[in-house]
Amino acid sequence: MREFAYQRATGVREALTAVAEEPGARFLGGGTNLVDLMKNEVETPTRLVDVRRLPLGGVRQTDDGGLVIGATTTNSDAAADPEVRRRYPAVTQAILAGASGQLRNMATVGGNLLQRTRCSYFADVTEPCNKRAPGSGCGAIEGVHHNHAILGRSEHCAATHASDMAVPLAAFDAVVQYVTLDRTGEIPLAEFYAPVGDRPDRETTLPAGALITGVALPPAAVARHSRYRKVRERASYAFATVSIAAALEVRDGLVHDVRIALGAVAPRPWRAGTAEAALLHGPATADRFRAAAAAELEAARPLRHNGYKVALARNLIEAVLTELAEGSNH
Known part of the structure; x- marks a missing residue:
């Protein structure tokens, strides 16, 4: 060092x-x-x-019924907050699925969002990596890539974003709040992570020198009926192979509201907008869930050794939505 x-x-x-x-x-x-x-x-x-001792921690309710999680709040404290657990259970589940208890006690919400999108080639300075050394190439494309991206990648980078917490935040339209020396601002999480393109070293749209102050979760009744599931190679302390945050509200057998986001399939949390649009106002059946998942995964471009992620993501969407539908009281 x-x-x-x-x-x-x-x-x-x-x-x-x-x-x-x-x-x-x-x-x-x-x-x-x-x-x-x-x-x-x-x-x-x-x-x-x-910045850990700055007055940017804690969880507070907003006038419209949403929540703001302060940037210096530890992951453990965010997961344990009663209102987070009650209103956005998938957020708590996602945080608890990440890292270890010791790391969650140290990691902050703001830092979690800013963790580097990375793989083993990025972490090894002897290997080519366009993210670490622009123009050096991407060793993963023709190398070891079984856990790399199938959506949203480019020929310059196929690494996946590692955050568990960011997946439900994407599903629930979270907004990142920040401050600079001359202004305060907000960026929807959907716009926070930059497309990979030919500059994978540029990961976010946060202005230079900006400090994240919090993450706002807008009110969403459907979020109370949410779930996070993480498929990984071992039971704990492992990055996801594929993960999903989903919420579903069913009324009279029809999908009244639905939110779906995937993790570990792209360089950013992947909002499954195609699947959501296919499901909204239609019957809440396993066949429809399967078809919506297939429609979302049509855009997948797997590499030689990670095509299994397409089937895994498709099955995970169907399984979790089916479970949510069976547990709906509407």
């Missing part, structure tokens, strides 16, 4: 100024991703500005 300076910020403006004045400075939350990458010299910041 290379030498770096450490600064504990006592105010938001102090933190923003410190990062703005030094090009190599980075904000530090829990450090569960950043510090690991620093150990391998994948990330080499010259200064870490610790």
Whole structure:
């Protein structure tokens, strides 16, 4: 690990100024991703500005019935919050499916969203990786890629976004709140992660030097009937192979509202808008769920060794929606 300076910020403006004045400075939350990458010299910041003690934590209710989760809230605290558990159970389930208890106690909500979209080629500085070294190539395309993207990738990068929490946030139209030295702003999560294209090193649309202050979850009655399921290669402490966050409201046998997002299939959380549109106002049956899943996966472009993810994602959508439909009281 290379030498770096450490600064504990006592105010938001102090933190923003410190990062703005030094090009190599980075904000530090829990450090569960950043510090690991620093150990391998994948990330080499010259200064870490610790923001954990800034007054940006906690969960609060909004006037319209939604919630705002502060950026420095730990993943453990976010998952345990009674209102998160009651209104958005899939968010709690997703957080608890991620990492280990020790890491969840350190990781922050803002840092979780900013963790690098990565794979083993990104983490190894001896391998080619357009994300780490633009123009060097993507070793995964013709190499080891069994757990890489089948949707939204490009020939320049096929890595998947690792966050569990971001998947239900995508399903429930979360909005990322941030502040810079001269303004505050918001970015819908649907626009927060940049398309891969030919610049996979550019992962988000967050303005340079901006500090995430919170994540807003708009009111959504359907979210109370939600579920997160993660398929992985071992029972704990493993990235998803495919995951899903889904919510379903059925009235008189018809789909009144539905939300679906997939994880580990794309460089960002994948909102399954095609499947949602195919299901809305139609019968809540296994056949319809299967057809909607197939329609969503028509856009998949698997690599040589990860085509199994197409069938896995299709089956997962059908299974989880069927379970939600059977548990509906409407």
